[in-house]
Amino acid sequence: xxxxxxxxxxxxxxxxxxxxxxxxxxxxxxxxxxxxxxxxxxxxxxxxxxxxxxxxxxxxxxxxxxxxxxxxxxxxxxxxxxxxxxxxxxxxxxxxxxxxxxxxxxx
Amino acid sequence: xxxxxxxxxxxxxxxxxxxxxxxxxxxxxxxxxxxxxxxxxxxxxxxxxxxxxxxxxxxxxxxxxxxxxxxxxxxxxxxxxxxxxxxxxxxxxxxxxxxxxxxxxxxxxxxxxxxxxxxxxxxxxxxxxxxxxxxxxxxxxxxxxxxxxxxxxxxxxxxxxxxxxxxxxxxxxxxxxxxxxxxxxxxxxxxxxxxxxxxxxxxxxxxxxxxxxxxxxxxxxxxxxxxxxxxxxxxxxxxxxxxxxxxxxxxxxxxxxxxxxxxxxxxxxxxxxxxxxxxxxxxxxxxxxxxxxxxxxxxxxxxxxxxxxxxxxxxxxxxxxxxxxxxxxxxxxxxxxxxxxxxxxxxxxxxxxxxxxxxxxxxxxxxxxxxxxxxxxxxxxxxxxxxxxxxxxxxxxxxxxxxxxxxxxxx
Numbered sequence: 001x002x003x004x005x006x007x008x009x010x011x012x013x014x015x016x017x018x019x020x021x022x023x024x025x026x027x028x029x030x031x032x033x034x035x036x037x038x039x040x041x042x043x044x045x046x047x048x049x050x051x052x053x054x055x056x057x058x059x060x061x062x063x064x065x066x067x068x069x070x071x072x073x074x075x076x077x078x079x080x081x082x083x084x085x086x087x088x089x090x091x092x093x094x095x096x097x098x099x100x101x102x103x104x105x106x107x
Numbered sequence: 108x109x110x111x112x113x114x115x116x117x118x119x120x121x122x123x124x125x126x127x128x129x130x131x132x133x134x135x136x137x138x139x140x141x142x143x144x145x146x147x148x149x150x151x152x153x154x155x156x157x158x159x160x161x162x163x164x165x166x167x168x169x170x171x172x173x174x175x176x177x178x179x180x181x182x183x184x185x186x187x188x189x190x191x192x193x194x195x196x197x198x199x200x201x202x203x204x205x206x207x208x209x210x211x212x213x214x215x216x217x218x219x220x221x222x223x224x225x226x227x228x229x230x231x232x233x234x235x236x237x238x239x240x241x242x243x244x245x246x247x248x249x250x251x252x253x254x255x256x257x258x259x260x261x262x263x264x265x266x267x268x269x270x271x272x273x274x275x276x277x278x279x280x281x282x283x284x285x286x287x288x289x290x291x292x293x294x295x296x297x298x299x300x301x302x303x304x305x306x307x308x309x310x311x312x313x314x315x316x317x318x319x320x321x322x323x324x325x326x327x328x329x330x331x332x333x334x335x336x337x338x339x340x341x342x343x344x345x346x347x348x349x350x351x352x353x354x355x356x357x358x359x360x361x362x363x364x365x366x367x368x369x370x371x372x373x374x375x376x377x378x379x380x381x382x383x384x385x386x387x388x389x390x391x392x393x394x395x396x397x398x399x400x401x402x403x404x405x406x407x408x409x410x411x412x413x414x415x416x417x418x419x420x421x422x423x424x425x426x427x428x429x430x431x432x433x434x435x436x437x438x439x440x441x442x443x444x445x446x447x448x449x450x451x452x453x454x455x456x457x458x459x460x461x462x463x464x465x466x467x468x469x470x471x472x473x474x475x476x477x478x479x480x481x482x483x484x485x486x487x488x489x490x491x492x493x494x495x496x497x498x499x500x501x502x503x504x505x506x507x508x509x510x511x512x513x514x515x516x517x518x
Contacts, residue, residue: 083271103270
């Protein structure tokens with residue numbers, strides 16, 4: 001089962017910025033144990049562009065599709081046998097990233 | 108109730124969870140299990156009057172439910188092969204010998220009480236899948252529309268499937284935390300029955316307290332070594348034992364001090380005391396008791412006293428001190444203050460209670476406790492104001508009636 005694991009940061013109460021070495025070590029472990037499918041940290045939401053081409057013209061708008069205090073700071077894709085395994089890893093990830101984590105299954 | 112009705116009710120109580128649990132394991136799908144179990148019981152109601160109650164009702168129900176489930180899967184396969192594939196994914200555990208801990212019902216309970224589900228969903232799902240209550244019954248119990256409850260249960264089942272919440276007993280590492288989650292669900296069901304909320308609700312909902320006790324007994328049978336399970340069962344039994352004397356003929360809640368102790372259920376008290384003694388022995392052997400065991404011990408002290416004056420309040424206070432160390436919440440501190448009032452007087456207790464003002468301003472029992480302490484200190488005006496607030500916040504009809512009478516008695 002694949003899970004999208006989102007790292008959620010909070011603009012009004014951001015997590016610490018010195019987590020990269022710990023996250024790299026955690027990634028190594030995820031790879032070694034066969035859970036890792038993909039991972040990546042994201043640039044600031046200001047760098048996002050939303051594209052809407054449902055109408056007559058393509059509309060580009062600057063910024064994220066929804067302005068909010070909380071935003072997506074990075075993602076993982078994990079392969080795990082069930083939610084218990086994913087939640088256990090997510091609990092570790094939350095400590096390591098010093099941020100909230102959302103675990104959502106792929107269809 | 109006729110003999111036949113009794114047999115059907117008994118089979119429902121004893122076999123529902125077993126049938127649902129076995130089918131969930133076999134077919135890997137809560138929906139199929141629930142529906143097939145319900146159909147099997149409907150068939151029993153139709154067939155048993157003519158055919159007679161089968162010698163082994165449980166086996167009959169499981170076989171019938173299995174057949175219903177297979178029929179349904181065949182019907183659906185014709186419609187949608189991919190759907191069937193998804194349904195089968197879950198069943199990743201091979202059949203194992205059934206030790207106590209491997210009982211399928213235990214898997215079912217842990218799945219229904221999974222921490223990834225919202226608390227209200229856990230409660231609803233447990234009552235439906237393990238308790239066998241119907242959706243309208245659960246909706247009535249929690250004062251929500253039937254459609255709302257239906258949706259709550261459907262969503263929970265969908266999440267279990269989509270997020271792949273496993274159907275298994277948690278590993279030894281996770282077991283204490285997960286058992287504690289299960290007990291929290293059962294305690295919530297019990298409390299909703301014990302102190303029912305809602306302006307048009309009976310003060311005590313016996314259907315809910317009975318169901319909570321029945322399910323806790325089941326967990327106790329499945330996890331006989333767990334101290335907190337024993338503690339919660341004892342706590343429920345010792346509380347349930349006082350049910351008849353807790354509400355007056357006029358529907359008013361009767362406080363412990365004024366209850367007719369002769370009307371307490373001696374058998375339930377004896378059973379509760381046996382469990383508490385069992386846990387005391389374990390504590391003496393060095394096993395630290397959890398909060399349910401301590402709460403049960405407090406209730407054992409109360410139910411051992413001939414009357415309120417005979418109560419061993421220093422024992423009660425010592426137990427609350429122990430509980431505070433485990434759970435330093437303001438609500439525990441409030442209950443502890445009631446024991447302090449009996450030992451050191453209402454003035455000392457009031458000083459403790461007043462310190463909780465900020466944390467408990469929205470809690471009716473805080474105001475009710477203050478009102479009583481102020482009344483005992485002769486500070487009628489302040490007491491009246493506290494009763495006013497308690498009445499405004501109390502959700503239980505019997506409690507509101509009691510508080511209103513107490514307020515009227517102030518001079």
